[in-house]
Amino acid sequence: MTGRPMLYGAAYSVYVRIARLALMEKHVDHELVPVDVFSPEGLPGWYRDHHPFGRIPAFEHDGFRLFETTAITRYVDEAFAGPALQPAGAVERAVMNQIVALLDAYAYRSMVWDIYVERVSRPREGATSDEARIAAALPVAETCLAALAGLKRSGPWLLGEALTLADLHAAPIFAYFVKAGEGRSLLACHPALATWWERMSARPSFAATEPTD
Ligand SMILES: N[C@@H](CCC(=O)N[C@@H](CS)C(=O)NCC(=O)O)C(=O)O
Known part of the structure; x- marks a missing residue:
């Protein structure tokens, strides 16, 4: 206990x-x-x-x-007990870790801070968006999406049939990214990721952790 x-x-x-x-x-x-x-x-x-x-x-x-x-x-x-969130196989686990690492290294800053914060959050607070910062981040975000689309296995989740830490790491970044028009447009170019996002954002855990502010 x-x-x-x-x-x-x-x-x-x-x-x-x-x-x-x-x-x-x-x-x-x-x-x-x-x-x-x-x-x-x-x-x-x-x-x-x-x-x-x-x-x-x-x-x-x-x-x-x-x-x-x-x-x-x-x-x-x-x-803790409960469904395993990491694949057992070495290859699948390595890809999961690679996805998590790329999200930390390249996606969090570009998709959340440079695109969402500049396009949505700063204007909401009465500040002006830094267009140069957004423009510089768009190709980085596009590279992130292309890399994720390339790594995604067939099946409902990023690693295939089972939900893993890769899905849980990506989803909160996507939640902010798609609040920006540029984010929605870029995501629409990657149908498999767009379908994954719809499925992921419908999970009860995702609704339960929705920020209220
Ligand atoms: N490497 C840390 C990153 C955590 C992180 O950056 N958290 C943000 C909030 S999402 C934060 O505390 N930011 C405060 C700051 O940058 O001063 C982790 O994986 O936990």
Whole structure:
């Protein structure tokens, strides 16, 4: 019998949502402890003990603390019962890890910060979009989509028949990306990914983790 894990962070965060999706898909009862990394007051002092770089999420289970989303999601998959979220085969697992790594390295910044934040979030706050930043990000986002489409196996999920951490890592990035017109247009050029996105965004875990702000 183990205790209830705690996840520190805010619902708006892509990385917090990835970790929450993993917890929900494993049916792990957990608590989301609010930590707003963009609060004008700054992070609470105690949070540095959980995350030395002051990012979200951080995770705790029976006194065991973790930061870095990929470490959290892999731990959640391996430490708890429930459907496996990582393929057993070496090749499939390598492709899953490659997808997660490419999302972190190339997609998060271009698709979320350079395209979604500049096109949707900044104008909503009364600021002007940085068109040069958007224009520079579009080819990077297109390369991400082309790479993902090339790596995607046939079947409902990125790795084929089973939902994996690759799907859970991609979905919160896509959720912001498609709020921008450019994002929707680029995604429409990749029908297999567009179909995957429709299926992924219809999962109950995805609806349950929808940011309210
Ligand atoms: N490498 C970290 C990235 C986490 C991350 O960048 N989180 C964002 C929110 S989605 C954050 O805390 N940003 C605050 C900042 O950049 O100062 C992970 O995988 O957990």
